[in-house]
Amino acid sequence: MKLIISNLTKTYKNGVKATDNLSIEIGTGMFGLLGPNGAGKSSLMRTIATLQSPDSGTITFGDINVLEDNMSLRKVLGYLPQSFGVYPKMSAEDLLDYFASLKGISSKTERQQIVKEVLEITNLYEVRKKNVAGYSGGMKQRFGIAQLLLNNPKLIIVDEPTAGLDPAERHRFLNVLREVGTNSTVIFSTHIVEDVKEL
């Protein structure tokens, strides 16, 4: 499925142009959005993720008109913001099970299966019983990917996921993204040139 953004413009009240007549087409696979701080990466990602509306322009994903049909997009979307909170005293496994319930997976067997699957993809299976609050930065980011994979998204948006990670964790994290990017459109933003070198 292809994401097509056409003539997207968003100006904030303070006059800052977050997106300026921006057009781009992105296909299946991993796509890196590289730019300095304040370039408009997060604004663009939030707009694609239907968290803010543009002043003008269109976005389509496959046959979904993203700006007019937010809910259809959200059903196939996995979004990981720059920072997110977790419940302090819950294990990764329990928290993912809870998120899976929230995402509408009512069968316990089905939840157990998908939770196991996403823990394995993100290399967190061995530490599934540990509290997420005690995870390292990189593990938390991988947990973020695990939770967004629960609803088998076709469009995955990850905002600055490698910021603050050590080189080994960055490498591990990007490999996880590459793996999930084989069947989905994965857009990730970064200000680190190294992150997009192998795309």
Next chain:
Amino acid sequence: MAILNGGRILKHTTPLEATKEIEGQIWTKIIERDDLEGIENTYNVLSSNYNQDNTLNVRVHATEKPADGFVQTAAQLDDVYFIALKQDEPVMA
């Protein structure tokens, strides 16, 4: 990949294509720290890194050898990024 700045896409390409595009256009020179300002005013300096002996390695973008002492070097994705951002800078009157 795409390079974004000021809410606009500056470049939409692949890392391989992007570096290929500027192959043969990246030059380096070791200079004294005091010479940096002059070099920056004369050439399109993309980046500069300090050496342990207090000299600097400068990377310059130019289609031809800028001057004696410059050595051609392999283009890197960092060069592509800095070129895109520099070309996007507002022109001073």
